[in-house]
Amino acid sequence: xxxxxxxxxxxxxxxxxxxxxxxxxxxxxxxxxxxxxxxxxxxxxxxxxxxxxxxxxxxxxxxxxxxxxxxxxxxxxxxxxxxxxxxxxxxxxxxxxxxxxxxxxxxxxxxxxxxxxxxxxxxxxxxxxxxxxxxxxxxxxxxxxxxxxxxxxxxxxxxxxxxxxxxxxxxxxxxxxxxxxxxxxxxxxxxxxxxxxxxxxxxxxxxxxxxxxxxxxxxxxxxxxxxxxxxxxxxxxxxxxxxxxxxxxxxxxxxxxxxxxxxxxxxxxxxxxxxxxxxxxxxxxxxxxxxxxxxxxxxxxxxxxxxxxxxxxxxxxxxxxxxxxxxxxxxxxxxxxxxxxxxxxxxxxxxxxxxxxxxxxxxxxxxxxxxxxxxxxxxxxxxxxxxxxxxxxxxxxxxxxxxxxxxx
Amino acid sequence: xxxxxxxxxxxxxxxxxxxxxxxxxxxxxxxxxxxxxxxxxxxxxxxxxxxxxxxxxxxxxxxxxxxxxxxxxxxxxxxxxxxxxxxxxxxxxxxxxxxxxxxxxxxxxxxxxxxxxxxxxxxxxxxxxxxxxxxxxxxxxxxxxxxxxxxxxxxxxxxxxxxxxxxxxxxxxxxxxxxxxxxxxxxxxxxxxxxxxxxxxxxxxxxxxxxxxxxxxxxxxxxxxxxxxxxxxxxxxxxxxxxxxxxxxxxxxxxxxxxxxxxxxxxxxxxxxxxxxxxxxxxxxxxxxxxxxxxxxxxxxxxxxxxxxxxx
Numbered sequence: 001x002x003x004x005x006x007x008x009x010x011x012x013x014x015x016x017x018x019x020x021x022x023x024x025x026x027x028x029x030x031x032x033x034x035x036x037x038x039x040x041x042x043x044x045x046x047x048x049x050x051x052x053x054x055x056x057x058x059x060x061x062x063x064x065x066x067x068x069x070x071x072x073x074x075x076x077x078x079x080x081x082x083x084x085x086x087x088x089x090x091x092x093x094x095x096x097x098x099x100x101x102x103x104x105x106x107x108x109x110x111x112x113x114x115x116x117x118x119x120x121x122x123x124x125x126x127x128x129x130x131x132x133x134x135x136x137x138x139x140x141x142x143x144x145x146x147x148x149x150x151x152x153x154x155x156x157x158x159x160x161x162x163x164x165x166x167x168x169x170x171x172x173x174x175x176x177x178x179x180x181x182x183x184x185x186x187x188x189x190x191x192x193x194x195x196x197x198x199x200x201x202x203x204x205x206x207x208x209x210x211x212x213x214x215x216x217x218x219x220x221x222x223x224x225x226x227x228x229x230x231x232x233x234x235x236x237x238x239x240x241x242x243x244x245x246x247x248x249x250x251x252x253x254x255x256x257x258x259x260x261x262x263x264x265x266x267x268x269x270x271x272x273x274x275x276x277x278x279x280x281x282x283x284x285x286x287x288x289x290x291x292x293x294x295x296x297x298x299x300x301x302x303x304x305x306x307x308x309x310x311x312x313x314x315x316x317x318x319x320x321x322x323x324x325x326x327x328x329x330x331x332x333x334x335x336x337x338x339x340x341x342x343x344x345x346x347x348x349x350x351x352x353x354x355x356x357x358x359x360x361x362x363x364x365x366x367x368x369x370x371x372x373x374x375x376x377x378x379x380x381x382x383x384x385x386x387x388x389x390x391x392x393x394x395x396x397x398x399x400x401x402x403x404x405x406x407x408x
Numbered sequence: 409x410x411x412x413x414x415x416x417x418x419x420x421x422x423x424x425x426x427x428x429x430x431x432x433x434x435x436x437x438x439x440x441x442x443x444x445x446x447x448x449x450x451x452x453x454x455x456x457x458x459x460x461x462x463x464x465x466x467x468x469x470x471x472x473x474x475x476x477x478x479x480x481x482x483x484x485x486x487x488x489x490x491x492x493x494x495x496x497x498x499x500x501x502x503x504x505x506x507x508x509x510x511x512x513x514x515x516x517x518x519x520x521x522x523x524x525x526x527x528x529x530x531x532x533x534x535x536x537x538x539x540x541x542x543x544x545x546x547x548x549x550x551x552x553x554x555x556x557x558x559x560x561x562x563x564x565x566x567x568x569x570x571x572x573x574x575x576x577x578x579x580x581x582x583x584x585x586x587x588x589x590x591x592x593x594x595x596x597x598x599x600x601x602x603x604x605x606x607x608x609x610x611x612x613x614x615x616x617x618x619x620x621x622x623x624x625x626x627x628x629x630x631x632x633x634x635x636x637x638x639x640x641x642x643x644x645x646x647x648x649x650x651x652x653x654x655x656x657x658x659x660x661x662x663x664x665x666x667x668x669x670x671x672x673x674x675x676x677x678x679x680x681x682x683x684x685x686x687x688x689x690x691x692x693x694x695x696x697x698x699x700x701x702x703x704x705x706x707x708x709x710x711x712x713x714x715x716x717x718x719x720x
Binding site: 013014018248249250253257258 | 512558
């Protein structure tokens with residue numbers, strides 16, 4: 001039997017005989033993908049209803065309309081509105097029991113009916129980030145709509161105003177007729193302007209002709225980053241053997257056979273590669289089955305997994321050639337894996353990093369594997385990712401081979 | 409008795425910085441010969457084995473096996489077996505798996521490999537435990553497996569680096585028995601130890617070494633003759649080394665082998681000289697606690713050659 005294959009086979013065999021570490025490193029990314037994906041999955045997202053307090057110091061016709069706007073139709077699903085006195089509202093905001101307090105000042109309805117400017121006050125809860133902003137946007141939209149209505153129908157409102165603030169039993173149909181006719185004409189005019197709308201918004205996603213486009217689920221977004229991060233951990237522990245064999249004395253025994261150091265190095269790197277390759281496919285199949293991951297091009301994935309495993313094996317052969325003890329190795333390798341994972345997009349989306357950091361992410365295998373996998377999932381050939389990972393792997397292997405051969 | 413030279417080590421020198429670990433060290437091993445390298449810790453035994461096993465570069469001198477340069481012709485190594493001091497195998501594998509792996513590295517395959525594994529497991533009495541993971545083995549069983557791996561490919565020469573260290577007496581006896589049998593079957597053996605009894609019991613030739621140098625070499629009777637046909641007296645008492653040196657320097661009808669912390673070893677021509685020695689010591693106020701009369705052995709030789717005990 002070829003000595004290289006003997007070394008490789010033994011390494012693989014040893015992992016299968018003591019599989020606890022490998023199983024753990026395969027399970028963790030699958031579990032993490034599942035947990036994070038489930039928590040942030042859009043299908044399961046039910047936003048909490050936003051608690052809004054309203055201090056209605058006006059109590060008039062328009063303020064009542066405003067209050068109803070919060071609890072009508074779709075707004076009802078978004079907001080929980082409660083009317084409170086302003087000091088009570090402030091207290092509740094301070095106690096983080098509401099997202100915002102809308103203060104409708106005294107005379108609000110009256111001034112609007114007189115087509116005079118008014119000011120609404122929205123007090124936001126500073127300890128909340130997004131919910132007060134949603135409330136603010138909603139109040140802004142309402143204000144804009146109300147303003148538009150009052151400007152368009154200002155003549156009619158002026159005519160109706162005495163009736164709106166008085167008893168409806170005093171209003172006669174004859175007195176209203178001229179204003180109703182004017183309002184009808186304006187409604188028709190507005191409708192003719194808005195129906196049909198000149199601008200229509202159609203929502204759709206980008207499609208490339210001739211390619212099987214797939215929209216990626218949150219699991220598909222998460223999986224490659226998690227998988228590559230734990231592949232690095234797997235490879236780190238497998239290639240640690242280069243130092244462990246020296247400490248155990250097995251290296252001396254191995255090299256005191258007809259095997260040449262270059263064959264030993266090659267056997268160890270290929271052994272590491274095979275263990276990582278095997279572990280990676282278990283991860284892929286587990287995630288594909290559990291989270292319904294779909295890969296448009298399995299052949300592209302196969303290429304990507306091959307090059308990323310080759311890179312990881314060569315990289316950790318190199319780092320273990322640079323240090324003398326296993327303790328030093330873990331002091332170097334663990335931070336390197338974490339830096340790769342943070343910069344490369346395994347831990348958080350690259351878009352959230354600063355521009356400088358985004359530039360650095362190009363030097364991590366995580367970045368190239370993640371982008372390459374997303375491309376392959378959509379059916380696009382991940383050429384740049386394959387090229388960069390292959391170059392990384394070749395350089396690391398050359399350095400590792402040179403250093404190890406010198407040290408063995 | 410032995411005719412064919414298997415291994416010839418010539419003028420090996422190795423320094424660690426300014427400290428000489430081996431200096432101009434030479435030894436030969438013939439077919440079926442068990443050569444014991446005897447020396448205290450730091451004598452250079454493991455350095456020599458490391459050099460022979462090719463894992464310690466930066467030395468001068470030459471090593472030939474059957475006339476071939478051991479470090480140039482890798483294939484020669486398949487004819488040599490090494491048993492390092494460490495338990496050099498994989499604890500997560502079974503004894504049979506370990507033997508299979510190292511057997512393949514030495515070119516054994518298929519039925520031949522299986523046959524050799526079965527035979528070796530029987531020799532080291534691990535055949536009933538061959539499918540158990542090695543991490544479940546006792547220290548003695550691990551030592552036997554370590555030896556079995558080195559002997560699996562039926563090497564012509566065995567390099568054993570303290571193969572009995574850290575195991576109980578029973579396990580030690582078994583291992584020594586296996587080595588003796590290998591020697592009787594024609595395998596040349598280099599055996600390092602600091603256990604006098606092992607060397608006396610097992611080795612056909614003994615090389616006494618200290619500080620990287622060969623102090624004496626020969627069979628046990630040859631080495632004992634170096635001390636001479638004398639009575640060895642070991643006196644234990646309470647004294648300082650300097651004081652004892654002063655006292656004993658005055659009169660020289662004895663040979664001082666060693667003066668240690670609380671013990672002095674002297675070689676006397678005849679046993680009737682012992683009262684004279686005691687008289688000198690008592691006259692000088694030395695409190696003698698114990699006195700033993702021994703025949704010359706390796707320990708007295710070592711004391712004579714180095715001035716210190718092997719246990720030091």
